Amino acid sequence: MEKYKLFGPMERGSSIYQALDVVTNELVCLRRECFLNREQGVPSSVIREISFMREMQHRNILRLLDVVNKERSVHLVTEHVEHDLRKFMDTSPEIVKTLSDFLHQILSGLDYCHSHNILHRCLNPGSLMLDHRSQSTVKIAGFGSARTFGVPADVYTKWGKEMLCLNPGDKITASEALTHPYFTIYDSGSPSPPPPPPPLPLSSLPPSSSS
Incomplete structure (x- = not known):
């Protein structure tokens, strides 16, 4: 930890700290994950997260x-980030102007x-x-919470079970969504971003079960 100089949490009660890398002189974010049971070691979710993040460069x-x-x-x-999208949505009245661009970036990452x-x-x-x-x-x-394709994952909620009942053939992939006219119209020089695509109709969802 001698390599990093901590400045304090990004928000009150947050486990994410702003810090300075004293070697590169760059701002970074440092997230602390504590575990009480020393014998069990680092939680599997943290190990999984580290493994996935090390693999990806985008x-x-x-x-x-x-x-x-x-x-x-x-x-x-x-790498240093200022805050999450939730805080930006709460504090920025101009978010509608960046909606198309943000959605395109999220789909690119996905x-x-x-x-x-x-x-x-x-x-x-x-x-x-x-x-x-x-x-x-x-x-x-x-x-x-990420998983690799083909690895069975536990489903803890009713909504999770219902989502798994949806037919994947009725949905488009992130790659296909990037070619949606919503983005091509905006990229062609439209003076303002078009309204977002309509939400999925409730009739397309499976009926909820009481179990």
Whole structure:
């Protein structure tokens, strides 16, 4: 940890700290993951996240720079990001102007994950980070729940079971979504981004079960 100078948490109560790499003189983010049982070691979700992040190199995937092991914790050092998309949505009234660009970047990152046989499984505004320099580059983070294609995964919720009942043939991939007219119209020089595509109709979802 001597390599990093901590400045404090990004937000009150957060386990993510802003820090300075004293060797490169660059700002980084340092996330601390604690584990109480020393014998069991680092949680499998953290090991999985480290493995996936080390494998991927893409402008829309949060870059893992270093991993620091301590006696009862492990620290993940990543490139510096300012905040997540949820906070940006709450504080920026101009988000509608960047909606098309953000969506395109998210799909680009997902397409890269899928090309490496990785399913994120927990994509939400809290796992989408914004680059601190431009505030316009989206970085996908939070790979603790990710899995590789073909590996069975436990399903803990009713919604998860119902999602697995959907026919994959009725859906498009991230790669196919990138060629949707929604993006081609915007890229052709439209003065303002078009409205987002309509949401999936509720009638296409399977009926919920009471079990």
